[in-house]
Amino acid sequence: MVLAPAVFAVLSFGAGVILLWSLALPSLPEEVARLVPVVRVNASHFFSSLAGVLLLLVAAGLRRRSRSAWTLAFGLLIVSTVLNATRSGSLVESAVLAILAAALWLSRGAFYRPGGLRRALHERGWFLAAIAAFATFVWLGFVFFEDVPYSDELWWRFVLEDGGASRFLRGAAGGAILLAGVIAWRLLAPAPLEEAPPPLDEDRILRVLDRASFGRCDANLVWLRDKHLFWSESGETFLQYGVRGRRLIVMGEPCGRENDILPTLRGFRDFADRHGMELCFYSVGRDLLPGLVELGLIIQKIGEAALVPLPSFSLEGSARKPLRQIKRRVEREGFTFRIAPIDEVPALLPKLRPISDAWLARHEGEEKGFSLGSFDEAYLSRFPVALVEGADGPVAFANVWTTTSRRELSVDLMRYAEATPRGVMDYLFTELAFWGKENGYGVLDLGMAPLSGLEEDRLAPLLSQVGAFAYEHGGRFYGFQGLRMYKDKFDPVWEPLYLAAASRLGLPFALADVALMTSGGVRGVIRRPRSASGSAGS
Template identity: 45%
Template sequence: MYATLLRRAGGPLLSVLLLCLALWALHAMASEVTYRQIGAYVHGLPNGDIALAVLLTAAGFAVMTLYDWFGLASVGKRLPAKRVGLISFISYAFSNALGMSLLVSGSIRYRFYVQAGLTTGEIARVVLYTTLSFWLGLAALTGVTLLIVPIPPEVPLSGLRIPLAVLLTAVPLAWFGVAVFVRRPIRVWRWAISSPTPLVAARQILVGAFDWGLAAGVLYVLMPEAIVGGFGHFLAIFVLAQMAGLISHVPGGLGVFEAVMLAGFGATGNHGLEAPILGSLAAYRAVYYLLPLCVATLMVIVRELRALRHAALITPWFAGLLPPFFAGLTLVCGAVLLFSGATLAIPGRMELLRGFVPLPLVEAAHFLSSVVGMLLLILARGLQRRLDAAYWLTLVLLVLGAVLSMLKGIDYEEATLLTLLALALAPAHRHFYRRASLFRATFSPGWVLAIAAVFACATWLVFFSFKHVEYSNNLWWEFSFRHGGAPRALRALVGAAAVVMLFALANLIRPARTRRARPNEAELARAMPLLKQFSSAQAHLALVADKALMFAPEDKAFIMYDVEGRSWVAMGDPVGEDEDARRELVWSFREECERAGGWPLFYQVRPEDLDLYLEVGMNLLKIGEEARVRLETFNLDGKSKKTLRGTVNKLARDGLRLEIVPVEGVPAMLPRLKLISEAWMRDKKVREKRFSLGLWDERYLSRTPMAVVWQGDVPVAFANMFLTESMEEASVDLMRHLPEGPAGIMDFLFIELMSWAKANGYRWFNLGMAPLSGLQNRRTAPLWSRFGAMVFGRGERFYNFRGLHRYKDKFDPEWEPRYIAVPGGIALPLALANVASLISGGIGGVVRR
C-alpha cells in the first residue's frame, strides 16, 4: 500500500520540492527588486516590441501545427487542415501554459483522432512522432548553441558545456543517421520503432528547432536592450532554462524557468537588470502562454454561440474537447485571481476607487476574490469530470470574481478574462451532465501538484511583493486604502488556504464506501428487468451472482464487476437503456476505483459504446471478435452448409430432439443434467470457469430457461439460454454433453436453437467470443495487437484459439470486434493477468485447463 502511494505521489512531491527551491532561489536573486519596478518595466514596453512578440507567437503556433500534420502523414492519414490546426492550437495552448501532465494533451489527441477514424496504433505513432519532434528540436537547438556560444565560467555547470553540447547534438544526429543507414525497425527493450526516412528525420529536427527558435524570439524582443552578450548568449540560457522547466514537471515550468533565466543572466554580467529581466519574463508569460488561451476562449465562444443556432456545428470530436478545455481555463482564472490577490493594486486605480467605494467593501472584495480563485482551482477538476454542480458553481463564481476584481482595484483585465470564460461556458451546459457530488470527485497527483504549485507561487508573490513591509501581529488588523496592500494580501492568502484545507478535510472525513458483496436475491430482482430489455443477451451473466452489482440512481442501469488484485473489472458495458444513466455509471465506477487505489477495466465492450470510455479518458484495446448470426437470413441451404445439413438430418433420424424447458421446469431437470455435466468435466479434464462464463450452480441455472437434447427418454446434452424480452438477441452460456453421445451433437444443438430462435422472432443469435481473433500481426501494428495475433496463431497448447474461431465460423456469423477499456498508464500485463485469473477462477486456472 505504502509503495503504491509513494509511486503515485513521489513524482508530484518531487516537482513541488523543485518548485519551492526555484522560488527560494528567485527570492534570493531578486532580493533588491521590488514589485513596482517589475510592473514599471512591463508597462513601459514599446508597443512595437509587444506587437512583434505577438506576431512571433502566432508564427510559433503555426509551426506547432506541423507536428500533427507531418505526424498524420507519417501514418498515411490526411485530415482537413482546419481540424488539425484547431486541435493542435488547443492542445498546445494547454500543454505550453499548464504542462502536458495536467490536461493530457495526448489524451485530447486520442479522443479526436479516434473519432476521425484512426486506430489506436496509428494514434500512438502520431503522438510518438510529435513528442519525438519536440525533443529532437530542443536537443538540436540546445546542442548547437552550446557548441557555438561560449558561456561565462560563472554560469552553473559551465564546465560541462562541451560534453553536454556534444551529447545533445549527438541525439538528433544519431536519429538522422538511423534514417540514412538503417532500414529495419529499431528495437528499444520490448518496443519496435519503425526507422524514419531521411526526409522525415530532417523534417522532425528542423520543425522542432524552428518551433523553439520562435519561442526564444518572443522572449528576446521583450528583453531589455542593455542585456550583455547578444542573442547567442540569450539563446544558450533560454534553452537550458526550458530544459530545466520541462524536466521539473512543474506545470508550465513556472518558477523553475524564471529562476534559471535570472541565474544565467546574473552570471553573465547583467547586474542591476534583475527587475527588467523579471518584467520581460512576466510579459513573455502573458504573450506566449496566456494570450493563446484567451484566443482559444474567444474561438470557443464564437463556436458555442453559432451552435445555439446550428446544432450540427458542434461535432463529436470538438464536443469531447470542451470539458478539459474549460477545466484548463478555469484553473488559469483561479490562478489569476490568487496572483492578483497576492500583489499590490495599481495606486492610480485605488485612488479612483477611493472616491466612490467604501473601504470595507474593498477589503471584503479583495479577500473574497482569493477565496473564489481557490474554489475555481478545485472546481476545475469537477469540470473535467463533467459535473453539473461544478458547472453551475463555476459559472456563478466567474461572474462573482469579475465583479470582485472591479471592486478590489478596478482590475478590468482579469474581469474581462473571467467574463469571457463565463460567456463561453454559459451555452455549454449540455456537456456537463453528471449529477454526482463534488466531494466524490477524485484528485489525481497531477491535479494536486497544479493546485499546490499555484498556491506556492501565490505565497511567494505575497512575500516578494511586500518584502519591504516589516511583519508584525498588528499587520493582520490594518485596513487602509493607501497602506493596506500587505495586510489585504496576507488575509487573502489565509482565506485561500482555509478553503483548500476545509475541502481536504471534508474529503478525509467522508465515510469510506465498503466494497460491495456478491448480489443477493433482491439485487438480482432489481437487475432482472434491465437485463431482459438490454440489447445484448450477455447481460444475463449477472444472474451467475459471482460479480458485485453497482446500480445507477432509480435502478436505470447497472454494472457487474469483480476485483482481482488492483484491477476492478467490469463485465461488458453498463446494462440499461437510459444512456445518461449508463454514462454516469462509467464515471462513478472509475471514481470508485480511484478512491480504492485500483484500476478500472471494462472487459468485452462493444463498438457502439466506445464513446463511454473515451469520454472518461480510457484507452481501448481489441481483445477479439464476437460471432453473431443474423437469424433473418439463417438457413442450411447451399453447398457450404452440406455437412451441417447432413449432421442434423442424421441425428434427427437417430431420434434426437430439442426441448426448451421454461424456467419453472428447470429445477426438476437439474439432477439428471448434473450427471451430464460431471461426465463432461471428467472427460475434458477441465475446471469450471467464471466471470465471463457461467458455471454449474443450481441457483444460477434455475434462473434461465434450458435447452435439452433428448435421445429417446435420455437427456444427452443441455445449454442454459439467455433470452431478451426485446427479441433482439438469444444466446447460450453453459453447454455440456455426454462424452459417449453421438458425434455432431453440439452442431445439432446450435442449429436447432437457431431455428427455434428464428421461429420465435429473435433477430440475432450470439455464439460468443473468439478471443484474440481479428488482431493484426503487421510490422506497423501496436505491440499488443502483434502479441495477440501471435498467441492466436501459435497458442494452441494453452487454448484452442484458432479452432474455436473455425468452429463458430461455419455457422456464417457476422464478426464484431470486442475491446477492453483501460486507463492510461496502468501496468497492462498485470491488469490482463488479473482478468485471466478472474475468468479461470484463480492464478492456477490460468496455467491449467
C-alpha cells in the same frame, strides 16, 4: 502551494528513509549529550524509528489521495520534527521535516478519498520498497557499529555518550516488530473491496432486465451472484464488476436505459476514484466505446464475437452441407431437440448434473465464474434450457440467455455426455438458431473467439502484435484458431470485442487480471482445452 499526491508519496517515503538512516549514526553531538536528559534521548530514538517505518508505509496512501493517510503523515511529520530536535539537534533535518509538513498542510485539499490507507498497504511494490528501505537502515547500523562487541547488556544500556549501538538496536527492534505486525495483518486481512457481494434485489433486477433498451445477453450473469453491482442514480441501469487487487473489472456492458449509460459510466468512474481503484472494462462492443473514450480509458481489441443473423439463417446451399448431414444423422439415431421452459428446469437438473460432472471430469476442469455460468441450480433455474434428448433422456444441454427486445439470444453453460452422436453440439446450435428465428430473435451469439482479428503489421499496437502471434502460433497451448473455425461453420458476422484500461502500460496487467478472474485462478489460465468443440462448451 499544492503538490501532486505522487510527489508527496515520494517525499514522505524519503522522510522515513532519512529518519531511519539518521538513527544508524554512531553517536550524539557533544553539545546535545550535555544538555538533553538521557531518558528523553533514548525515547526519542525509539519513537523516531517507529515514525520512520510508518512514514514509509503511509507513502502509498498519499499517492492514492487518501485522507486518512494525509492525517497520519502530517501528524508523523510534526512529531518527527520534535523528536529529531530532541535526539540530535540536526537543524537541517528538522527544517526539512517541518517544510514537508507545511507543504502537506497547504496541499490538504488534494487528499479527499475516504479511507484508502488499508488498500494502499496491499500495493505490493510500495510495500516491498518499505521493507527494502528498513533493511538498508538495519544494514547501515550494523556497518557503523561493527566494532562494538555484542552483548545482552546493550539492550538495557541507557547512556548518552557511546550509547549509539544500544539506541540503534532498540530502534531497529521496535521498527521490525511494527513492520512484522503490518506484514502479518497484510497477509491475513482480506484485500479491500473484496468482500462477498451483497444479496441481490431480485425484483429490481428483473424490472431493469425487462425494460432495458441497452445491454447484451451477458447481463444475465447477474444471477451468478459473484459480482458487485453499481447502480445509476435513476436506479434503472446497472453494471457488474469484480475486484482484483486495486482494479475494478466490469463484466460486459451496462444494462438499462440507453440515455442512462453515460451518466452510469461517469458515476462508476467517480466511485472508483473515491476508492483509489483503477477501471477495467472486459468484453464490450462498439456501442460502448465512445463512453469509455470519454472516461479517458485506453481501448484494446481482444477478440471477436460470432453473431449468427437469424432472419436469413437456413441450411440451404453447399456451405451448409456439413450441418445438414449432422442434423440428418443425429435425428436418424433417434435424438431430438427441444427448449425446456423455465418452469420445467428445476425438475430436469438432477438429470443434467451427471452430464455436467462427467464433462468436467473429461476436461480435467473446474467450475469457473465471472464471465461464464456454472452448474448452480439456483442460477440455471432462471433460464430456459436447450436440450438434445434420446430414448434414455438428455445427452446435451445449454442454458439460453435472451433479451426482452429479442435483439439477440445466446448460450452460456454448454455440456454434453461422452456417449453422444458426433456433432451433437453442432446439432444443438443449429436447432437453437431455427428456434430463435421462429421466435423473432435477431442474432444468435455463439461467444468470443479470443485474439481473433488482431492486427499484426508493424504499425499495430504491441499488444495486438503479441495477440496476433499467439493466435497464429499458440495452438499448442490453446486452440484459438480451432475455436474460430468451429464457429465459422455457422457463417456468423464477426463483431469486435474490446478491453478498456486506465493506461496503455496497464493494459497487459489488466488483461492478466481478467484472465485470472475469468478462469478461476492460475490453474484455469494454463489449462489447455481438449478440442475446439470442447472449448465451445466450456
